[in-house]
Amino acid sequence: MLLVTDDRGLATLATSPVSGFRVEVVPAEELIETPSAQPPALVLLDVEQAEEFSSFQLARTLATSQPEVPVVGLVEAGDMEEALALVRLGARDVLTKPVRPIELRRTIARFVGGLS
Amino acid sequence: MTAAPQLVLIASPHGTVRERLVEAVGRAGHPLMQVPKLEEQAQRRGCRTPDVIVCDAAAWRAGREFLADYGHPRVLLIADDASRRRRVYLEDEGVEAFADDPVSDLELYCVLEELLSREPRPARVEQAGDAPGANDSGQGGDPKVVAAVRDLEARIARGDLPSCTLAPNGVELEGVLGDPAASAADLLGKVEQDPSLVAAVVREANGPLHRGRAKVVGLRAAARRVGARKVVEVARKEALRGGFGASTSDWDRVFARLWQSTVVTAQVARRIGVLVGHRDPDALYSLALFADIGQAALVDVYRGIGRAPPEDGIPRGELAALLAGEHAAVSARMLEAMGMPSSTRALALQHHQPGDMSCRTPLGRACWILAAASSAVVAAGCTAWEGQRAEPDPRIAAATLGLEAERLAELAEDVIEEWEGTEASTSQELPAEDAEATGDAEDAEGAEDAEDAEGADEEEAAVIPPEDVEEVEPEDPEAAAAS
Numbered sequence: 001m002l003l004v005t006d007d008r009g010l011a012t013l014a015t016s017p018v019s020g021f022r023v024e025v026v027p028a029e030e031l032i033e034t035p036s037a038q039p040p041a042l043v044l045l046d047v048e049q050a051e052e053f054s055s056f057q058l059a060r061t062l063a064t065s066q067p068e069v070p071v072v073g074l075v076e077a078g079d080m081e082e083a084l085a086l087v088r089l090g091a092r093d094v095l096t097k098p099v100r101p102i103e104l105r106r107t108i109a110r111f112v113g114g115l116s
Numbered sequence: 117m118t119a120a121p122q123l124v125l126i127a128s129p130h131g132t133v134r135e136r137l138v139e140a141v142g143r144a145g146h147p148l149m150q151v152p153k154l155e156e157q158a159q160r161r162g163c164r165t166p167d168v169i170v171c172d173a174a175a176w177r178a179g180r181e182f183l184a185d186y187g188h189p190r191v192l193l194i195a196d197d198a199s200r201r202r203r204v205y206l207e208d209e210g211v212e213a214f215a216d217d218p219v220s221d222l223e224l225y226c227v228l229e230e231l232l233s234r235e236p237r238p239a240r241v242e243q244a245g246d247a248p249g250a251n252d253s254g255q256g257g258d259p260k261v262v263a264a265v266r267d268l269e270a271r272i273a274r275g276d277l278p279s280c281t282l283a284p285n286g287v288e289l290e291g292v293l294g295d296p297a298a299s300a301a302d303l304l305g306k307v308e309q310d311p312s313l314v315a316a317v318v319r320e321a322n323g324p325l326h327r328g329r330a331k332v333v334g335l336r337a338a339a340r341r342v343g344a345r346k347v348v349e350v351a352r353k354e355a356l357r358g359g360f361g362a363s364t365s366d367w368d369r370v371f372a373r374l375w376q377s378t379v380v381t382a383q384v385a386r387r388i389g390v391l392v393g394h395r396d397p398d399a400l401y402s403l404a405l406f407a408d409i410g411q412a413a414l415v416d417v418y419r420g421i422g423r424a425p426p427e428d429g430i431p432r433g434e435l436a437a438l439l440a441g442e443h444a445a446v447s448a449r450m451l452e453a454m455g456m457p458s459s460t461r462a463l464a465l466q467h468h469q470p471g472d473m474s475c476r477t478p479l480g481r482a483c484w485i486l487a488a489a490s491s492a493v494v495a496a497g498c499t500a501w502e503g504q505r506a507e508p509d510p511r512i513a514a515a516t517l518g519l520e521a522e523r524l525a526e527l528a529e530d531v532i533e534e535w536e537g538t539e540a541s542t543s544q545e546l547p548a549e550d551a552e553a554t555g556d557a558e559d560a561e562g563a564e565d566a567e568d569a570e571g572a573d574e575e576e577a578a579v580i581p582p583e584d585v586e587e588v589e590p591e592d593p594e595a596a597a598a599s
Binding site for chain 2: 053056057058059060061063064065067081082084085088089090111
């Protein structure tokens with residue numbers, strides 16, 4: 001599973017109890033330039049990146065190059081426009097920050113399965 | 117299906133508009149650049165070439181000539197009210213998609229997606245080979261020709277209109293002005309044989325001195341407004357500007373052929389107008405001349421890049437493709453630069469493709485009349501270039517106007533026959549070398565005579581107020597002597 005963010009605070013999500021999955025943390029810009037060879041099971045995409053709009057560009061890139069990979073957006077609460085933009089670009093769901101671990105587990109379970 | 121990310125260049129002189137577009141395009145997931153003016157990015161070296169340009173009308177107006185410097189990317193225009201009205205015209209300039217201003221994220225996303233899902237439109241001159249009338253041997257994509265046409269467009273955009281008046285017509289005009297017996301009707305008859313002269317008079321009638329008044333299109337309406345003295349002044353100035361330097365030697369035959377086709381078409385358009393009860397057949401005549409005004413400009417450009425004239429005076433191959441593909445657009449651009457009403461420009465642009473216009477509107481009906489005239493003239497064998505096709509189908513054009521196809525064909529044949537008959541009789545009256553030297557103008561005069569025979573002369577005499585008629589006659593000998 002890929003957690004696409006350059007926010008250190010959010011990167012702690014990678015240490016959340018999502019047993020059975022290896023979580024990698026990468027900024028969107030890096031993933032656009034060097035896509036992962038192995039399609040991830042799920043991409044958690046933080047909208048706010050240092051490089052403006054790179055998250056949307058990544059969402060579009062994934063939608064065309066790896067459409068089978070589910071993308072879940074992470075947006076600030078109340079940021080409807082960005083959430084809608086991600087959905088237009090193929091995001092399967094959008095979670096608001098701060099993400100609660102239980103919500104994250106449910107979402108992962110919904111798209112990837114295998115979590116209890 | 118989502119399209120892959122495309123590099124988008126956002127252009128607008130307004131910072132707030134740019135900011136808004138940057139957000140919308142950025143959220144659509146496309147990498148982007150932004151500039152206030154299109155030329156800025158075009159002139160920077162080493163910059164990536166955008167796949168799509170998203171700009172507002174102001175940026176497009178100021179920088180559309182630089183489109184080629186970007187390698188003809190796709191263009192999405194954020195259209196204001198004026199742009200929406202000029203949509204057809206903008207499409208011809210290369211705009212492929214439109215979004216209404218102010219545009220929402222969702223709307224821009226949808227329009228961009230739709231644009232990227234379409235096949236790119238070929239560059240305009242490269243399209244010439246497929247255009248109506250284009251010959252198989254057309255080489256419209258020759259970089260030299262493309263560059264020359266682009267240069268012409270840039271000059272027109274700057275208001276530097278090409279001078280392409282037919283030289284012998286200028287001489288003829290001087291002849292009329294120098295004839296004490298010539299009437300105002302003779303003068304108008306001579307002026308109306310040359311699109312450039314008509315355009316100059318109409319431009320004067322719509323100029324700053326007459327600001328606030330309704331735009332006029334027809335020569336007679338323009339002449340009524342400005343008066344005969346001004347008609348003389350403007351027409352002479354225009355004839356002198358272009359007539360005695362523009363077309364010379366072998367190219368004269370090409371120009372003459374184009375002029376014959378244009379004037380015959382205009383006459384047919386006027387007669388169709390009378391037949392279908394159009395309220396201003398004379399305006400149709402002028403509009404038909406305007407619609408083809410770009411032809412001579414294109415030939416002039418082609419000659420300017422050192423191409424040899426066709427031996428028999430019949431444009432073919434590359435030149436035919438250029439004329440077929442570009443003349444309507446160049447005419448429309450020239451008319452815009454002349455300050456003609458947008459409806460006139462739209463007619464010029466659409467006069468071979470009236471199908472987009474409803475025959476129930478005045479503009480659409482005029483467009484169909486021009487198209488029917490042009491199509492019938494070509495079908496009757498009077499072509500401006502080799503391989504010119506009668507488009508739209510004359511039968512469809514006739515049916516759309518409620519005419520019998522046979523009647524339309526007869527009309528065109530009659531006008532052509534009158535033209536050719538007069539040409540033959542004029543040639544017999546003149547010594548061979550004189551006939552050759554003034555053949556073009558004599559042809560035109562013959563056509564005019566044919567019109568006069570129908571009583572048009574009386575109408576012409578009646579359209580200028582008597583005081584204006586009186587002004588012309590005593591003034592002519594002096595004017596001729598001065599010249």
